Amino acid sequence: MSANLLTLDGVTKRFRGLTAVDNVSFAVPQGGILGLIGPNGAGKTTLFNLIAGVFRPDSGSITLGERDITGMSPHHACNVGIGRTFQLVRPFGALSVLQNVMVGAFHRGADPATAERYAHTILERLALADKAAQPAASLTLPERKRLEVARALATGPRLLLLDEVMAGLRPTEIDTMVRTFEALVHETGLTILLTEHVMRAVMALSHQIVVLHHGQKICEGPPETVARDAKVIECYLGSGA
Amino acid sequence: MTGELDRRRLVALVAFVFVLAVLPFFLADYFLSVLIVFLVAAYLGQSWNIMMGFAGQLSIGHALYYGLGAYVAAALYVHWGVLPWFGMIAGAVVAGAAGAGIAALSFRFGVTGVYFALLTIAFNEFTHILFNHFSWVGGSAGLFLPVVNLAHNDFVHLRGSPAMFYYLLLAMVLGALGLSRFLLRRRIGYYWLAIREDPEAAASLGIDVFRGKLAAMTLSASLTAIAGSVMAFYDNNLYPDTIFTTARSVEIITAPIIGGIGTLMGPIVGALVLTVLGEAMTTVNASLGIAGLKQFFYSGALVLIVLVQPSGLWPWLKRQLRL
Numbered sequence: 001m002s003a004n005l006l007t008l009d010g011v012t013k014r015f016r017g018l019t020a021v022d023n024v025s026f027a028v029p030q031g032g033i034l035g036l037i038g039p040n041g042a043g044k045t046t047l048f049n050l051i052a053g054v055f056r057p058d059s060g061s062i063t064l065g066e067r068d069i070t071g072m073s074p075h076h077a078c079n080v081g082i083g084r085t086f087q088l089v090r091p092f093g094a095l096s097v098l099q100n101v102m103v104g105a106f107h108r109g110a111d112p113a114t115a116e117r118y119a120h121t122i123l124e125r126l127a128l129a130d131k132a133a134q135p136a137a138s139l140t141l142p143e144r145k146r147l148e149v150a151r152a153l154a155t156g157p158r159l160l161l162l163d164e165v166m167a168g169l170r171p172t173e174i175d176t177m178v179r180t181f182e183a184l185v186h187e188t189g190l191t192i193l194l195t196e197h198v199m200r201a202v203m204a205l206s207h208q209i210v211v212l213h214h215g216q217k218i219c220e221g222p223p224e225t226v227a228r229d230a231k232v233i234e235c236y237l238g239s240g241a
Numbered sequence: 242m243t244g245e246l247d248r249r250r251l252v253a254l255v256a257f258v259f260v261l262a263v264l265p266f267f268l269a270d271y272f273l274s275v276l277i278v279f280l281v282a283a284y285l286g287q288s289w290n291i292m293m294g295f296a297g298q299l300s301i302g303h304a305l306y307y308g309l310g311a312y313v314a315a316a317l318y319v320h321w322g323v324l325p326w327f328g329m330i331a332g333a334v335v336a337g338a339a340g341a342g343i344a345a346l347s348f349r350f351g352v353t354g355v356y357f358a359l360l361t362i363a364f365n366e367f368t369h370i371l372f373n374h375f376s377w378v379g380g381s382a383g384l385f386l387p388v389v390n391l392a393h394n395d396f397v398h399l400r401g402s403p404a405m406f407y408y409l410l411l412a413m414v415l416g417a418l419g420l421s422r423f424l425l426r427r428r429i430g431y432y433w434l435a436i437r438e439d440p441e442a443a444a445s446l447g448i449d450v451f452r453g454k455l456a457a458m459t460l461s462a463s464l465t466a467i468a469g470s471v472m473a474f475y476d477n478n479l480y481p482d483t484i485f486t487t488a489r490s491v492e493i494i495t496a497p498i499i500g501g502i503g504t505l506m507g508p509i510v511g512a513l514v515l516t517v518l519g520e521a522m523t524t525v526n527a528s529l530g531i532a533g534l535k536q537f538f539y540s541g542a543l544v545l546i547v548l549v550q551p552s553g554l555w556p557w558l559k560r561q562l563r564l
Contacts, residue, residue, distance in 0.1 A: 052445060078447030086445075092438035094503075103435045107447040110428045155447055 011060035035206030083157030085148035093137035104154030286508030294503035296457035297437025302361030310466025340462025369485035501553025
């Protein structure tokens with residue numbers, strides 16, 4: 001097994017009285033896809049924000065490769081190789097789809113022509129090429145989710161954090177996205193950490209799944225094991241799943 | 242398609258500049274002074290637009306940078322005979338440093354939005370009071386540049402006719418237009434727009450939001466100061482009470498708001514409309530002789546424009562002209 005790219009060790013975050021993330025530890029191997037699931041309010045997005053540097057953990061450490069990135073600011077987190085999407089999408093509405101992705105692509109170099117070419121290849125990959133000239137504000141929600149992914153990918157991350165990018169997609173679109181991510185991981189060695197409520201996607205994509213409940217890790221393992229776990233079924237999947 | 246559009250835009254711009262370039266030959270001195278007011282408003286609007294229109298940071302204290310540019314260049318000239326061009330550079334550096342300082346102080350402590358806008362007003366007011374008691378530059382009694390009547394224009398010492406200032410200001414407006422267009426196509430321009438649209442998303446893409454805002458503020462302040470220096474040599478007198486006023490700061494932001502914040506032509510179009518409107522109101526007012534009527538109609542027209550075209554006149558005009 002290859003080395004771990006991302007390692008969380010005893011990460012805890014409290015908001016006033018509420019412990020949103022409670023002593024969570026797990027690791028994502030280089031080139032791996034880890035699915036983070038759990039009911040609403042389980043702490044998934046908070047955990048993402050801790051990794052991406054939006055919040056600083058109250059205790060515990062986060063390591064990317066050999067580097068301690070605990071409490072690093074968001075733009076530094078991007079500099080060390082973390083790309084992220086936002087669950088409530090945040091496109092640059094007044095900019096075109098292409099310009100949105102170019103903002104990300106500029107992270108790789110200051111030349112506008114190079115950034116534009118690279119942005120185009122990313123748009124092709126996420127099936128947004130025909131929308132390149134449109135203002136981002138005119139996109140549908142599933143398209144905006146893809147734009148979030150495109151923009152983050154354009155920065156050239158080692159670790160991509162996907163926060164519910166499949167929500168609102170039709171089953172065939174989900175399958176297309178799953179294939180896109182699988183191809184990315186296979187071809188570029190990208191590592192992915194995703195949260196998702198769409199089980200079809202999580203089960204198909206994830207090599208490993210971590211289940212959060214009330215901020216605590218209650219289960220970890222390969223998809224088939226997690227799907228049969230009694231605690232997981234009780235608090236999240238339900239008996240029908 | 243784009244080539245055709247670019248050609249149409251270029252033709253329109255060249256025609257506009259041509260008209261402005263030949264206008265002084267056909268106009269009386271009074272109208273030339275009105276056009277100077279227009280060009281100054283356009284240039285100041287362009288400078289402010291870099292900060293608000295591109296980087297999304299609202300400053301209502303730009304009179305400060307205008308005043309610093311004016312006072313630094315004028316004082317250096319009056320006291321030590323420093324050429325206005327060097328004074329202009331010194332003014333731009335001082336104003337840029339002041340802008341950077343205010344931005345660093347505000348953004349480091351998370352002062353943004355309306356609170357930042359209030360802070361920019363406050364700094365202008367401090368400076369106003371400071372200059373009223375700053376005897377080296379004349380205090381509240383004012384600072385005066387020696388007026389010399391020359392047979393010809395002295396461009397080196399910026400002593401000359403309104404026409405000389407008119408062409409200098411026209412060149413500055415075109416320069417600011419070119420600079421704005423250039424910056425918007427570079428990485429820094431993209432970063433500014435990203436910061437304006439969503440600072441958090443911008444940070445997630447590796448953009449140092451603090452530095453981006455700081456750069457916008459420094460550049461905007463420096464450019465604003467250059468207009469102050471030039472106008473000091475045009476007006477030949479400086480009083481803190483007329484230079485460092487929030488009324489001036491508001492004047493600076495009105496043209497780009499009317500013309501279209503964040504657009505390249507917005508500040509120019511807005512300044513043109515405001516100047517023409519102001520002159521028309523003055524004429525109407527003079528024939529009716531009712532005090533305050535000008536302000537009444539002027540504000541009414543502004544409210545109407547903002548209601549009908551909230552994103553400014555230029556985006557609308559651009560569609561009409563298919564540019």
